[in-house]
Amino acid sequence: MATRHSRAAARMMMAPAVVLLLGWMLVPLTMTLWFSFRRYLPMRGGDLGWAGFDNYVRFVTSSTFWPSIQATLIIVGGVLVVTVVLGVLLALLLDQPLWGQGIVRILVIAPFFVMPTVSALVWKNMFMDPVNGLFAHLWRFFGAEPVAWMSEASLQSIIMIVSWQWLPFATLILLTAIQSLDREQLEAAEMDGAGPLSRFAHIILPHLSRAVTVVILIQTIFLLSVFAEIFVTTQGSFGTRTLTYLIYQRVLESQNVGLGSAGGVYAIILANIVAIFLMRIVGKNLDA
Amino acid sequence: MGRIVLEQVTKRFGDVEVIPPLDLTIEDGEFAVFVGPSGCGKSTLLRLIAGLEDVTAGRILIDDADATNMPPARRRLAMVFQSYALYPHMSVRRNIAFPLRMAGMDKAEIERRVQAAAAALNLTDYLDRRPGQLSGGQRQRVAIGRAIVREPTAFLFDEPLSNLDAALRVGMRLEISEMHKRLRTTMIYVTHDQVEAMTMADKIVVLHAGRIEQAGSPLDLYRTPRNRFVAGFIGSPRMNLIEGEEAARHGAHAIGVRPEDITLSREEGGGIWSGVVGVAEHLGSDTFVHVHETGLAETLTVRVSGETPCTHGDRVWLTPREEAIHRFDAAGMRIE
Numbered sequence: 001m002a003t004r005h006s007r008a009a010a011r012m013m014m015a016p017a018v019v020l021l022l023g024w025m026l027v028p029l030t031m032t033l034w035f036s037f038r039r040y041l042p043m044r045g046g047d048l049g050w051a052g053f054d055n056y057v058r059f060v061t062s063s064t065f066w067p068s069i070q071a072t073l074i075i076v077g078g079v080l081v082v083t084v085v086l087g088v089l090l091a092l093l094l095d096q097p098l099w100g101q102g103i104v105r106i107l108v109i110a111p112f113f114v115m116p117t118v119s120a121l122v123w124k125n126m127f128m129d130p131v132n133g134l135f136a137h138l139w140r141f142f143g144a145e146p147v148a149w150m151s152e153a154s155l156q157s158i159i160m161i162v163s164w165q166w167l168p169f170a171t172l173i174l175l176t177a178i179q180s181l182d183r184e185q186l187e188a189a190e191m192d193g194a195g196p197l198s199r200f201a202h203i204i205l206p207h208l209s210r211a212v213t214v215v216i217l218i219q220t221i222f223l224l225s226v227f228a229e230i231f232v233t234t235q236g237s238f239g240t241r242t243l244t245y246l247i248y249q250r251v252l253e254s255q256n257v258g259l260g261s262a263g264g265v266y267a268i269i270l271a272n273i274v275a276i277f278l279m280r281i282v283g284k285n286l287d288a
Numbered sequence: 289m290g291r292i293v294l295e296q297v298t299k300r301f302g303d304v305e306v307i308p309p310l311d312l313t314i315e316d317g318e319f320a321v322f323v324g325p326s327g328c329g330k331s332t333l334l335r336l337i338a339g340l341e342d343v344t345a346g347r348i349l350i351d352d353a354d355a356t357n358m359p360p361a362r363r364r365l366a367m368v369f370q371s372y373a374l375y376p377h378m379s380v381r382r383n384i385a386f387p388l389r390m391a392g393m394d395k396a397e398i399e400r401r402v403q404a405a406a407a408a409l410n411l412t413d414y415l416d417r418r419p420g421q422l423s424g425g426q427r428q429r430v431a432i433g434r435a436i437v438r439e440p441t442a443f444l445f446d447e448p449l450s451n452l453d454a455a456l457r458v459g460m461r462l463e464i465s466e467m468h469k470r471l472r473t474t475m476i477y478v479t480h481d482q483v484e485a486m487t488m489a490d491k492i493v494v495l496h497a498g499r500i501e502q503a504g505s506p507l508d509l510y511r512t513p514r515n516r517f518v519a520g521f522i523g524s525p526r527m528n529l530i531e532g533e534e535a536a537r538h539g540a541h542a543i544g545v546r547p548e549d550i551t552l553s554r555e556e557g558g559g560i561w562s563g564v565v566g567v568a569e570h571l572g573s574d575t576f577v578h579v580h581e582t583g584l585a586e587t588l589t590v591r592v593s594g595e596t597p598c599t600h601g602d603r604v605w606l607t608p609r610e611e612a613i614h615r616f617d618a619a620g621m622r623i624e
């Protein structure tokens with residue numbers, strides 16, 4: 001794309017895609033903004049006119065708002081920590097020449113192909129059920145009192161389920177990064193007297209920093225809108241009501257589209273704050 | 289100290305025996321160069337000495353201590369890799385300091401040694417750059433800096449100059465030679481390059497399919513190659529090897545004459561062999577004349593000092609210096 005001519009041609013050819021994408025994004029965004037300034041109660045009279053900033057004020061001042069932000073950040077943060085740490089360890093393990101590597105790799109990727117709703121149901125009913133779940137049996141086997149996961153450790157349970165789903169993604173990205181590491185660097189470090197832990201800290205980890213950045217950024221985008229896992233497990237109770245779930249409740253359960261839309265705008269703002277924040281911390285890894 | 293002894297060292301990758309049992313002694317302070325065709329096991333041998341590969345059988349002694357099963361770090365050897373293997377996320381300073389930091393040396397001493405190494409290698413202005421911001425030659429210097437700060441018992445180089453352009457290669461070659469004269473530390477150096485081998489080495493080790501064909505001083509190998517392989521490998525342009533009747537006349541299966549041991553004449557009957565010039569390469573200081581249709585070998589190469597007015601198609605007459613003819617038997621071994 002060097003010459004002026006080819007740049008113009010490129011712009012022409014890209015125009016339809018750009019227009020389509022803009023429409024795709026702008027139409028819902030504008031509608032959300034529009035509704036957020038209306039009193040719109042579908043079951044109780046429909047569009048009742050201009051509401052000014054009422055919806056925005058009500059959404060933030062409701063006692064559920066700040067806890068929902070907190071729950072969102074805890075889930076996102078928890079899942080990021082778990083997936084990155086375990087992802088690095090698993091990637092290191094899968095990089096070793098081990099027997100049945102092909103099968104192990106497929107097994108590791110498998111959770112990514114399971115639909116969130118299904119995996120959450122499986123976890124809830126087969127593993128975490130306080131009476132019949134596998135964990136309950138395990139606890140009893142060791143003579144402990146089974147944990148009622150969904151009510152007593154609700155946030156941890158959801159972090160566990162979501163982490164399980166996202167671990168393959170993190171592992172895959174990190175594995176390819178590890179495999180691109182120049183072996184001679186590791187050998188040089190070995191000759192320089194670095195033990196396995198120093199090699200990990202001084203050579204492997206810095207090499208992985210860019211991949212970790214990518215994992216964190218991509219996962220954050222998706223994790224901010226986690227929904228199905230909460231919907232089929234706790235339904236937002238026991239402190240697991242995230243911002244996304246709160247918006248869902250406002251729109252569908254309370255049938256208040258205006259209030260929900262205001263929440264949607266807040267969600268956009270939150271996503272941007274988190275994104276800017278992350279870019280600041282980790283984004284500099286992407287320049288190098 | 290830095291005496292390295294290999295006793296019956298063998299390396300197998302699966303079923304493939306890359307290094308058959310091999311004995312070699314490298315004396316303290318010696319500059320040993322491994323040469324040989326591609327794939328002959330030079331790198332493998334170096335990595336065995338470094339401890340980056342395990343030996344299949346045999347023993348490696350470093351300063352009379354058995355190092356066969358010692359981890360690389362404890363062998364006190366430093367290696368310079370062909371790809372330099374610098375740590376890309378660390379500054380030049382941190383790269384050079386890395387082995388010292390790993391050894392737990394105190395900060396002031398590290399800084400002193402890094403500064404000294406940087407000064408010796410002309411790197412002082414680049415200490416805060418990353419390897420990615422350096423030229424090939426500078427990277428090479430950083431890799432050497434990282435090796436010398438540790439004051440190792442021996443240096444191992446695996447084709448360190450092969451990624452550099454010709455001019456830089458000559459410069460770095462001299463720098464490494466000078467460094468060796470100054471430090472007097474044992475060095476083992478792997479190369480493809482004839483000139484590097486001849487000019488730098490105290491001892492050249494010619495390898496072929498994992499076997500040592502001959503080990504000795506460069507001039508030793510040049511003057512009295514032990515067999516046809518060494519005769520053909522050492523020296524540039526290559527020695528002329530002649531088989532058949534002419535060899536039989538000398539009581540050998542094959543005879544070899546170096547290009548500079550043949551005199552060339554343009555006068556009718558001015559030599560015992562005659563042929564037609566294919567190409568004459570004029571280097572200014574010398575001329576390499578490639579002569580065809582001699583009935584002895586495909587091509588005979590003759591080196592003439594200075595300029596000679598030969599061109600393609602000229603008929604020339606050649607005379608070898610009798611006392612400079614190398615004779616080889618049917619097994620390829622030298623006949624004295």
Ligand SMILES: Nc1ncnc2c1ncn2[C@@H]1O[C@H](COP(=O)(O)OP(=O)(O)OP(=O)(O)O)[C@@H](O)[C@H]1O
Pocket residue numbers: 301306324325326327328329330331332333480
């Ligand atoms: N890890 C390995 N597994 C199997 N075979 C190997 C391995 N490493 C090297 N070899 C084989 O051992 C032989 C010697 O390899 P080596 O790298 O020592 O050659 P070299 O002399 O350094 O060649 P070059 O001059 O091209 O670098 C080659 O035939 C190579 O295919």
Ligand SMILES: [Mg+2]
Pocket residue numbers: 330331332
């Ligand atoms: Mg090699």
